[in-house]
Amino acid sequence: MQAKKRYLILLSAGACLILLFCLGGIQVPLSRRGPSRPHDRRLSGYGPGARCDDLTEHISPRQKRDANSGLYTGKRCRMESCFDFSLCERNGFKVYVYPQQKGEKLSESYQNILSSIEGSRFYTSDPGQACLFVLSLDTLDRDQLSPQYVHNLKAKIQSLPLWNGGKNHIIFNLYSGTWPDYTEDLGFDIGLAMLAKASISTENFRPDFDVSIPLFSKDHPRTGGEKGYLKYNTIPPYRKYMLVFKGKRYLTGIGSDTRNALYHIHNSEDVVLLTTCKHGKDWQKHKDARCNKDNAEYDKYDYREMLYNSTFCLVPRGRRLGSFRFLEALQAACVPVMLSNGWELPFSEIIDWNRAAVIGDERLLLQIPSTVHSIHQDKILSLRQQTQFLWEAYFNSVEKIVLTTLEIIQDRVLLHTSRSNLMWNSLPGGLFTLPQYSTSLRDFPFYYAELGIKPPSKFTAIIHVVTPLVSQSQPVMKLLVAVAKSQYCAQVIVLWNCEKPLPAKHRWPATSVPVTVIEGESKVISSRFLPYNTIPTDAVLSLDEDTVLSTTEVDFAFTVWQSFPDRIVGYPARSHFWDSNKERWGYTSKWTNDYSMVLTGAAIYHKYYHDLYTTYLPASLKIMVDQMSNCEDILMNFLVSLVTKLPPIKVTQKKQYKETMMGQSSRASRWADPDHFAQRQTCMNKFASWFGAMPLVHSQMRLDPVLFKDQVSILRKKYRDIERL
């Protein structure tokens, strides 16, 4: 009987189906694609030609711009309508900071922002030179309930003589609005000023005008900054947890819709999402049915432990769109999973966040676990490394955040030399790639692999000369001849930093490559790192006048450099160490099992570092170096290691590379001077304090020719001369 029933039902269902098919009521998706049809020539074009009416009779573009200038202000501001480019044309991109007014209190964070600008190369104390203006009124916290809130800001700003309606001003802000709705209103009219604001929404963000900055705490270091947490690339890349979150749930006011729903996907195994109701004084009054259970679960886990042991970290909106969880996750190499619809992500103008984060949709919360599980492990590996690169390049100090903001605006102002996407999103990052040097990626030492091109095949030798020419047997003469003989040498430049006038041309030895003599600018030692236009190659061999080097050694060093074009490759190695007795950095030239510097008395590096040395480093350090006529080589090593995060490379065995050490020199070398050595200790510590950390990295190996001192006939060895030395 039952079988019969089933049979009847099935039959009737089948009959219905057939009927439906025949009537065409249901389309069977057998043909997935629309039928392709012959190109119908009878159709007419959409008629772009119809637009060729003569516009000459219409309003002119300039008139149109002027008419619109009143229209495109405030919320509709763009660089073209609210920014005066002409202020930047005269003196370049210079930033003025208003003098601090008496009785005006600044928060520590804002103080850090201002001192970062004042310490940067963009700073000018002359408002007449400035292209961008920064207030010395603290605008960071605009939450009226906050103790940091500055009152009467409107009146104070209006009274500034240079305010000019906010034109070319930038206003930094971290918090806006207050309980319960936390609007993005700052509580004063910003006029034509740009906003560099945390937690800015896409609705309020004026594209290519505002800058979205990350929310950072008052403890965020001004300079230097902590390193990323990642030490290993473990395989497989999964950590103990897949996805974690630990944070507040708000019982009143906005911001908790997503957080309220997190328990749905929490499974206390690989997805651990914890919320607490405990915050504020009267949370008990508002508590809901879930609070007790959630609070208990919340207290079971340690936040740090979760952060460092999870593959993904959820970053849901809080009161405002951005939260501290974002930078915490980034530093911890825990790939952020963004759940904050409408948040214009920090530095979105330049950072490709899809490479370092998973951008989720709050509406699809329940899909998040399957989404993160679907991400391939190769992708996790690369997302994770990218978090570390971005953290260290743009976020780990207030200075980096501020400089990134300024560089973004500079890129808009000097549009034709703005950085490319690759420069911002790959190592070493936008702050170290100066577009003024070149807009072509192939001119930098960082992108050979990405571009699939080989490093350059020639170098230019720059010999730094400080003593007058007296005899043809002087070390510099031998050096010049030896270097010029190298098959990779394109040119020799003699940098004449000697007080005596230039010697006559015929006094220099005849060589097969051109030799140019440049008279050093004001004869200071930093001039050896000036970005001379006369350097025709990307590789530079930097030499002291008393360096002893054979052609073979030069050749070998250059072939090694071609494998490591972003590093300093050379002979004289030195090391640094932490002197725990004196609590300071020490410098040593002793024979040690490792090294962290290769001195520029005999080293090859990319020409770009000349530019970086001259442009990136502050005047204070360069002046110090010039006054002592010392430490320029240490400074260069600091700089290159800061950029590459790697040690330099020492090539092959060579201890005696100075003529003086062999006791043949008649003059008193600066190297023999004990003061000289003491100065270098001081330099180490001065530099480390400006850099905010010690960028130097140790290496335990040197690179020798493959057959170096091997027991094989010397005739088989290409670099046999190296062993004879």
Place this chain on the structure above:
Amino acid sequence: MYTSGKYSSRGPALIPRMKTKHRIYYITLFSVVLLGLIATGMFQFWPHSIESTADWTLDKRSVHDAPLIRLPVSSPIPERGDLSCRMHTCFDVYRCGYNPKNRIKVYIYPLQRFVDELGVPISSTGLSREYNDLLSAISDSDFYTDDVTRACLFIPSIDVLNQNSLRIRETAQALAMLPRWDKGMNHLLFNMLPGGPPDYNTALDVPRDRALLAGGGFSTWTYRQGYDVSIPVYSPLSADVDLPERQPGPRHYFILSSQTAIHREYRAELERLKEENGEALLLLDKCSNLSQGAASARKRCYKGQVYDYPQILQARWFWEAYFSSMKAIGLTTLQIINDRIYPYAARTYEQWNNPPVVKWSSVNSPLFLPLIPPRAPGFTAVVLTYDRVESLFRVITEISKVPSLAKLLVVWNNQNKSPPEETLWPKISVPLKVVRTKENKLSNRFFPYDEIETEAVLAIDDDIIMLTSDELQFGYEVWREFPDRLVGYPGRLHLWDHEMGKWKYESEWTNEVSMVLTGAAFYHKYFNYLYTYKMPGDIKNWVDAHMNCEDIAMNFLVANITGKAPIKVTPRKKFKCPECTAIDGLSLDQTHMVERSECINKFASVFGTMPLKVVEHRADPVLYKDDFPEKLKSFPNIGSL
């Protein structure tokens, strides 16, 4: 979905419980259903079927046979576009759902002709050739679905490419009449020529509720960031033009201006520039003296001289990829929207922007972060062995002296013989694990075993007993400085044999190195994973079949993905165990060498390139061979034979 597969899969489960009588009925029933399905299928594929009236495209009967829809005067008008619309506010993401392919489904409305109450069409041109091309391209793409219930994005068949040909109010009414319009949610409109005199708005003036706009000529004020898509204005002329391939390099003109109808203010400025720069600038305008006609659109003039436009433009990869046709423009737009809906599966900047030439030659190391991992975790030594137990035990004893050894993993590749009893193994201070393999394959040495818990792996043969503890520890230190490379002891070279016209393997004393043998080499565990799961072509099988060249394959793999050379550490040694006879060491065998040359040629052809990089350096301790007290050196025992 109503697929036949679903029915047949249910069938068998029911049958055993039925009597024979019923079974016959069922069989009949299924036959009928099946026949019905086949008939419907045929019907679907049959050209110009009745269904095609419900289809948007044109058939033989042309656009005029599309159903006529009369718009009542009082028909509702959508609201003007909302400037604050963003994907999270105006787009219904639930319609797109979660799907493993991360691909949106796009539905195209059937073609209809809209007229007002007087019978006047809403557009003077109707469906244009370009819009028809666009819809055809989308319907032929993977995005297309004809199932309106599964669609995430809806595209009206109402052509709004050119605002000038539209009656704005009536077009808006027609949009609102679309059955799934729902305030324009998830609807995409394509427009290339927005605005009209006198103010020429930069976005389509047709009220369109929340619909997305793929528009030509947006200004930053009308473009809704992350919501609209800015598309190029397509020139129908470019369809018929074959642009010649040109090499990069200087060209005759430096700057060309071919835009007609430029305001005199701008033209004056251009003329001034021309005066300053002379021949480098070419300023073209409409030709005043030519007779009207289709051809005149392709001519541009400068001071009476006639130029063929756009012959003077040059082909570019971008143009070909994204701009050259309505198809390219349409599919690019959909891909952009797709990337917004599934951002974690979005195409990367490089995928969008790098021409194939660059994509092919460019190298992006998967371990790109400059990390020098801490020394502490140490390394895991993986010893591949078959039956040389005595030699194996000696190797284990030697390696166990290396300070940074964390674990020893013996891969027992002999299925016919069990490994020695636990008590017989050398007693060492680190964990020792034995993994037994199912097959005697060379690939087993590169399997990413769960037992390997460190990043660093030391692959070592069971006969390598001549490496000192200092040498091994130093190798590990060098690997820490180059964790993305192979760091090994015996170096080898590949050479181009000019006579034979192919690659040759070289193991003699050479001044260059392009490979290190994995008989003794450190590398990152990631490369085990790569070798096992990502080795291109049939290389893995080839290696296992020939019982040779697994090390060459590994060198190819690493060099190809990182673009970097391996690092040979410490001086050359005689890499033969003293006890072994000359023939026993596989590498000595002449045929073996020939085979290894063959491997290089085979692998180079599978990779499509020669990825190996040649270098002239090796790594030694800083104080190697220096005149310095040995006991103060970190690694004194280096290079002993």
